[in-house]
Amino acid sequence: MISWVFLGLSLVAISQWFMEHSRVRTNHPIYQTCRMINKPFLRLWWLIFLPRKVEHVLWLWAFLIEVFSVALLVVMDTGLPWSQITHLGLWVILSGLLNLLRHLIYLVMVSVFVLSVLSWVSPYHRLMEPVEAVTRPFLQPLRRYLPTLGMIDFSPVVLVLLGQVLLSIPIGAMEMAVQRLL
Numbered sequence: 001m002i003s004w005v006f007l008g009l010s011l012v013a014i015s016q017w018f019m020e021h022s023r024v025r026t027n028h029p030i031y032q033t034c035r036m037i038n039k040p041f042l043r044l045w046w047l048i049f050l051p052r053k054v055e056h057v058l059w060l061w062a063f064l065i066e067v068f069s070v071a072l073l074v075v076m077d078t079g080l081p082w083s084q085i086t087h088l089g090l091w092v093i094l095s096g097l098l099n100l101l102r103h104l105i106y107l108v109m110v111s112v113f114v115l116s117v118l119s120w121v122s123p124y125h126r127l128m129e130p131v132e133a134v135t136r137p138f139l140q141p142l143r144r145y146l147p148t149l150g151m152i153d154f155s156p157v158v159l160v161l162l163g164q165v166l167l168s169i170p171i172g173a174m175e176m177a178v179q180r181l182l
Contacts, residue, residue: 002076006069010100011107012037013062015134020058022133030130066103067096094178102171109163111135112156135159 016034024031041061071085071092085092111134118125135156142155 003069003073006065006072007103009037010062010065010069010103013058013065014104014107015130017058017062018134018137019130022136024130024133028126028129030127063096063100066099067093070095070099088182091178091181094174094181098171098175098178102167105163105167105171108134108138109160112139112159116156 012034016031016038019028019031019034026032038058038061042057045057045061071082074080074088074092075082075085111131115128115131115135118128118131138159139155142158143153146153146155146158148154
């Protein structure tokens with residue numbers, strides 16, 4: 001249950017970065033929700049480190065959420081006190097980074113699925129704008145090289161297959177390497 005909360009917080013931070021990066025309207029309800037959820041951390045960051053670009057801070061926030069999630073799950077599973085978790089520091093940091101990469105790939109794959117369904121059912125739905133913001137950086141390069149067959153665009157299918165390959169081969173290999181650090 002706790003991992004789901006941290007997963008949600010991490011995905012909200014990544015989603016806000018995508019929406020800001022692709023210039024989604026600032027009055028969009030989903031964008032406003034992401035901003036309200038991330039606002040406490042961003043205010044704390046600006047008080048401590050002076051105002052900087054939000055883009056980098058959101059990725060740092062998502063990474064810190066993932067690292068804290070891994071550390072908390074290790075403490076809860078093993079019963080180790082927080083003071084003894086420091087010897088697992090490298091493992092916790094690398095596991096948090098791999099979780100962030102995995103969640104980014106899942107976010108893109110789910111967004112591609114939602115975009116595909118919405119484009120068939122209701123192409124002018126107000127959810128299309130933020131979903132396109134997440135998928136556009138990944139689908140645009142594929143659309144340049146993949147021709148459409150009639151009215152069918154195969155770039156979402158290729159992107160989902162590419163995401164599955166990335167999850168199974170390189171991310172899986174990196175997870176096994178990180179597990180060997182224990």
